[in-house]
Amino acid sequence: MRDVRTKKSYLAPAMSLLAGIGLSICVPQQSSALPQFARRYNLKCYACHTIPPVLNEQGYMFKRLGFRLPPSLAQGEAGPTISYLVQNEKEWNVTNNVAFVVSDFGYQSQRSTQEGSDPTSQSGAQVLAMNSFFAGWVPDTNFFYLSEFDIVTNGSTTPNIAQAYIGYSGGNARSSWYVAGGRELRQTGEGTRAAQVFSLLPSSPLLFETASPTNFLVDQSPVGLGAGYTWAASSYRNILAISAKVTNGVNADGSEALGLSTRQSEDAWVDADWWYAPESGVTFVDYFGTKDQTQNAGLTNEFTYRANIRRQGVFANYMLRYKVDFLGGYLRSRDGWLDPNGGPAGLFTGNDLFGQVDYYPLRGFGISGRYDRLNQRVAGGPGPTSIYDWTGAVNKALTPAGNVVARIGFSYLAGRDPLYALKATTRLVEADVMFNF
């Protein structure tokens, strides 16, 4: 039987977990459509996005080739080398490398309940996001770079360099490779559509955005070194790609380790992707790392436990007649866990999944719905628990180029956390307009 003190030791992480889950559905997705690329090639956003910021196959290849447009790949012909593409790039200028502001203005209304607490309601119009990007290529070289400066995030002014990396791409358009280093958002251009954090819905799938009891989540921007290889068939009928990355990982509180750390360990990520035309794909994700886990934080018996973290997932989408996109994913979690009450070492286990349908009746108009479910269990905890989330949204591009997108979305989340089995619900209504210029 647990005493009061034991409850306290559970309560803090349980509260933070619930807060994290609630936050994950009211946080707008990151607006990462980069209009400078559209300007550079005089193209509409739809060249690389279904509806910004969701990448299509061409957008994926664009990133894999070091921010260069995928050239023609005719049957029986060799693909042009990356160096050849470099020679034919347009003249470098600042305008074509800067997205001065990518903004998201909106109205949110949220109501949350939690067992043992009074319900809370919040609403308001706000600047949800305001970001600035500097991305492109170093003139006359195969080097490419991207930096993202976030001015406003989730309605708060929090200046932050969210991404800053530089890379080098080589080979040719059929068989290319790249190496890159720096701080990079995971699951952007790594992974087919179902495996990417960008979504037409107000939030990304829960399995990307929800922190485990060990304070680990997939959607992070670690500092590290990565490399990738991409093979493309004629006319890009099939694309096979693999990426691997070694990063600093995350601190005990879940924040990214961006500098020197006492953790003395690195994390390894592997992605294997298969795109098959048109616009369908499968992705396997594997992550292995370690991180510190602070238990009984703030109490006299506080201690630190070094847990192994493992994530394995498979994600797939199938685009039917260019109109209906069926997406789904499964993520398996196995994290080391030491019970704060002195119990034996065990595991946090998660079997998380989502299913989503995006319907595109017209170019620039999308209707989406998604069901998320997290099935979780922690050693020494109350037993298996689950959290589910229903989300729906309508996206409408307001300009022919697709650079202004309006969206109305809703979400209903309910479930119990794996540590203390506290029941919580969150209901969110959001309307926002995203400007890319």
Place this chain on the structure above:
Amino acid sequence: MTQRSIRFSAIGALLPAMLFIAPSCLVHAQERTGPRPSDPYLQNEHSARPAVDGLPGGLVQGARLYAAKCATCHTLSRSLRQSDLSSTEWEDIVYRMRNRASSRMTDEQAKAIVSYLAWNGQHGKK
């Protein structure tokens, strides 16, 4: 239902509707300006589809395919104004585009688009 949640629902329904309707009106206002006299085969500078009135019957399909396949990424005005290109040059361009990622174009569709573009080059601007 509490007073607060009623207000929550009303605001939640009204504001999104306003956000959608207002910008849509602006877009429609722009579209009412119609085609420019110098571009008889453009319904609008940024329109998603070219006008098919007056086209020879065999080219209507090419015009529609052009709108569906090319105007996804390119503005109509930009490519239709390249009227000095020959049929062979258009063929070269369209077949190169066909081999790009996400072109979603068959051989037959590419041929129809080339026919339309070549005809447009000769007759589209008078």
